[in-house]
Amino acid sequence: MGAVSDRPQPRVLVVDDEEHITELVAMGLGFNGFEVERAASGRAALSAIESRRPDLVVLDVMLPDLDGFEVARRLRQAEGAGSRVPIIFLTARDTTQDKVEGLRLGSDDYVTKPFSIEELIERVKAVLRRSKGVGPGDHRLSYADLELDEETRDVWRSGKLIELTVTEYKLLHYLLSNARRVLTREQILAHVWDYTFTGNASVLETYISYLRHKVDAFDPPLIHTVRGVGYTLRLPPDRSS
Amino acid sequence: MGAVSDRPQPRVLVVDDEEHITELVAMGLGFNGFEVERAASGRAALSAIESRRPDLVVLDVMLPDLDGFEVARRLRQAEGAGSRVPIIFLTARDTTQDKVEGLRLGSDDYVTKPFSIEELIERVKAVLRRSKGVGPGDHRLSYADLELDEETRDVWRSGKLIELTVTEYKLLHYLLSNARRVLTREQILAHVWDYTFTGNASVLETYISYLRHKVDAFDPPLIHTVRGVGYTLRLPPDRSS
DNA sequence: GAGTTTCCTCAGAGTCTTCTGTGGGTCGGG
DNA sequence: CCCGACCCACAGAAGACTCTGAGGAAACTC
Numbered sequence A, B: 001m002g003a004v005s006d007r008p009q010p011r012v013l014v015v016d017d018e019e020h021i022t023e024l025v026a027m028g029l030g031f032n033g034f035e036v037e038r039a040a041s042g043r044a045a046l047s048a049i050e051s052r053r054p055d056l057v058v059l060d061v062m063l064p065d066l067d068g069f070e071v072a073r074r075l076r077q078a079e080g081a082g083s084r085v086p087i088i089f090l091t092a093r094d095t096t097q098d099k100v101e102g103l104r105l106g107s108d109d110y111v112t113k114p115f116s117i118e119e120l121i122e123r124v125k126a127v128l129r130r131s132k133g134v135g136p137g138d139h140r141l142s143y144a145d146l147e148l149d150e151e152t153r154d155v156w157r158s159g160k161l162i163e164l165t166v167t168e169y170k171l172l173h174y175l176l177s178n179a180r181r182v183l184t185r186e187q188i189l190a191h192v193w194d195y196t197f198t199g200n201a202s203v204l205e206t207y208i209s210y211l212r213h214k215v216d217a218f219d220p221p222l223i224h225t226v227r228g229v230g231y232t233l234r235l236p237p238d239r240s241s
Numbered sequence C: 001g002a003g004t005t006t007c008c009t010c011a012g013a014g015t016c017t018t019c020t021g022t023g024g025g026t027c028g029g030g
Numbered sequence D: 001c002c003c004g005a006c007c008c009a010c011a012g013a014a015g016a017c018t019c020t021g022a023g024g025a026a027a028c029t030c
Helices: A019-031 A042-052 A068-078 A097-104 A117-132 A166-176 A185-192 A203-215 B019-031 B042-052 B068-078 B097-103 B117-132 B166-176 B185-192 B203-215
Strands: A011-015 A035-039 A056-060 A087-092 A109-113 A140-143 A146-149 A155-157 A160-162 A223-226 A230-233 B011-015 B035-039 B056-060 B087-092 B109-113 B140-143 B146-149 B155-157 B160-162 B182-184 B223-226 B230-233
Touching (some): A011 A042, A019 A035, A019 A117, A042 A068, A056 A068, A109 A117, A146 A166, A166 A185, A166 A203, A185 A230, B042 B056, B042 B068, B087 B117, B140 B166, B166 B230, B182 B185, B185 B230
Parallel strands (some): A056 A087, B056 B087, B087 B109
Antiparallel strands (some): A140 A146, A146 A155, A155 A160, A223 A230, B146 B155, B155 B160
């Protein structure tokens, strides 16, 4: 612990041989205040981990040389138990179950491809929280009388608990962590839906509608349409002053 | 980071085989303090990128030799992961969805043709902000008691919030970012409306009228007609002296 | 394996923007 | 002071955008 856990900007190493994936992840994490490094192969990853000592590694299982599990194995072997780096594996959705189960044993985690950025960022935060023992308060988002706990995934409006489905939650989370900012339709689709989503962009409208029923069935409404642009979460404009 | 991000005048390479497009974009970006270079083909682009090392590339997807995606692919391949240039793609509005989806993966962005210059400039700034990690405070424009926040799209006059439609917002944004400068009718039409706009140029008058109602229903008026030329946003001339 | 939940598509209705045209007002040169 | 060019306000039509409900498919649960 010590130096590593106190670093203001946690350093994350992203390992994947597909450039557009590392790019996507780097961008998402970068936005969220992480310092991001990249590697495109297992061996590159090992040497980058040794030289840069990241706080966390996002590691694709499928790599050209050593696969992700092998990388992890070698890491664990080489390192003293005290200095182990948490790993989040990226796996294909059809990876055999027992392999995946193995992952759960450590402080590690895994995310199946294709994932959405919101999803991955949350996992990264969660794992870092775990490994650093970050106190509470860090995993709570709030705006006005809307509250969201990233750990329990509870959402409250005016102190009243609200149940959301996975997609609803991701959408609200993205809106909430960008409260007041106007997010374009495209930004939202790119963050909340996984990166292979090519379907009808009107899903977004449908989910906004769902959220309004559940979250905005109170006064004042927080979710606002910005016609021709996208949506924003904020208190309604104050017309009095 | 380092030298590149500290350059006062970011360098942008514009790649399109249609001369009037590169011309238009070059002019627009030039006015906004960018140093602009041009290329008319994929191969020319690659060599220009290598020799000039721009901070950003505006890249048409449709090119005579290598298409934009191919250019990007070769770039990514050639470059070390650390030195990648952000790209903004120009695509036709009807580009197949999955191609466009691919773009969402990077820190890149895309703009569909036909676009308005204001739009493109905003994207360029946004992408550079992202890739350089420029802090907040950069996204606020103001003149006199008029304020505009590019992130929340809020506009305030005398501390009072004003709601604008997309076109009104673009128009005001252009006027405001050129405060005190006299803008000709043609400049405004070219910047705020997309470049295929051939309609009745009196839209501009209509929108000026809208803006005056919303933004200039205060003292002193800021939007002034320069008869025979165009419009300007500034404090009224001081008649006391 | 049946029932339930969640996700996405689709289409109709309603709303908001944008643009055009007209008629009248204003400015400035002669 | 008069006239023409230029500009403004207004209102309506066309079109773009958004919302919502219904329903099928897929995933999950028990």
